[in-house]
Amino acid sequence: MAEQKKLSIISMSGDFDKVIAVFTLASGAAAVGYEVNIFFTFWGLNSIKKETGRRFIGNGFMARFFNFLLGGRKNLPLSRLNFGGLSPILMTGMMKGKNVATLEELFDASKALKVNFFACEMAMHVLGLTKEDFIPEVKDVLGVASFLELSKGGQTLFI
Amino acid sequence: MSAFNLDITKERCPMTFVKAKLHLEGLEAGDTTEILLVAGEPLDNVPRTATEQGYQVLETIHVKDNIYKLTIKK
Numbered sequence: 596m597a598e599q600k601k602l603s604i605i606s607m608s609g610d611f612d613k614v615i616a617v618f619t620l621a622s623g624a625a626a627v628g629y630e631v632n633i634f635f636t637f638w639g640l641n642s643i644k645k646e647t648g649r650r651f652i653g654n655g656f657m658a659r660f661f662n663f664l665l666g667g668r669k670n671l672p673l674s675r676l677n678f679g680g681l682s683p684i685l686m687t688g689m690m691k692g693k694n695v696a697t698l699e700e701l702f703d704a705s706k707a708l709k710v711n712f713f714a715c716e717m718a719m720h721v722l723g724l725t726k727e728d729f730i731p732e733v734k735d736v737l738g739v740a741s742f743l744e745l746s747k748g749g750q751t752l753f754i
Numbered sequence: 755m756s757a758f759n760l761d762i763t764k765e766r767c768p769m770t771f772v773k774a775k776l777h778l779e780g781l782e783a784g785d786t787t788e789i790l791l792v793a794g795e796p797l798d799n800v801p802r803t804a805t806e807q808g809y810q811v812l813e814t815i816h817v818k819d820n821i822y823k824l825t826i827k828k
Contacts, residue, residue: 622772623772626803628807693766696772704776
């Protein structure tokens with residue numbers, strides 16, 4: 596059987612550094628001809644929200660409060676030494692200075708290379724989010740069974 | 755240094771591959787392009803994946819130091 600060039604990533608963390616890893620792998624793999632699927636769940640959903648900053652979105656008081664605290668792609672915290680959100684800004688500056696792609700560039704590259712984005716149905720339900728709260732590139736809302744079917748025959752990573 | 759269409763010598767992984775892929779995708783069938791890149795990861799992988807994706811790598815020239823120029827046809 597021919598080897599299938601397919602990479603599926605479960606993006607669970609909402610940490611800046613881990614989200615960078617997700618989009619680095621996704622864009623790199625797509626660029627060298629892999630079919631790439633990303634399944635965003637729990638904090639991973641923050642990186643595909645339409646609102647990239649802190650906004651009261653979602654259904655229900657608790658969900659709105661939670662989503663405000665979590666925020667979106669532009670205020671993801673560093674997993675260590677976050678210093679109240681200062682470190683991701685400094686890190687982005689260092690990356691630009693060393694000509695390494697920033698999170699936004701990797702994110703845009705992933706979209707341009709047609710990486711498939713999927714959102715986790717259960718986590719969306721908990722956080723009171725609907726597909727309309729996400730960027731239009733999110734192809735579908737899935738559960739475990741559909742994701743397994745989708746990732747079958749390729750490599751899967753959990754980040 | 756002679757003319758080239760895409761310079762990815764200053765790029766880092768994964769943007770080397772990303773820029774090469776988007777550049778090649780933008781070509782019309784029959785078009786030829788020249789890409790400048792450095793030895794190592796880019797030189798090992800850009801021609802290999804281009805060939806895999808049905809492009810023709812016509813030529814690989816050593817320009818200077820660790821810089822190479824690929825000529826690729828769609």
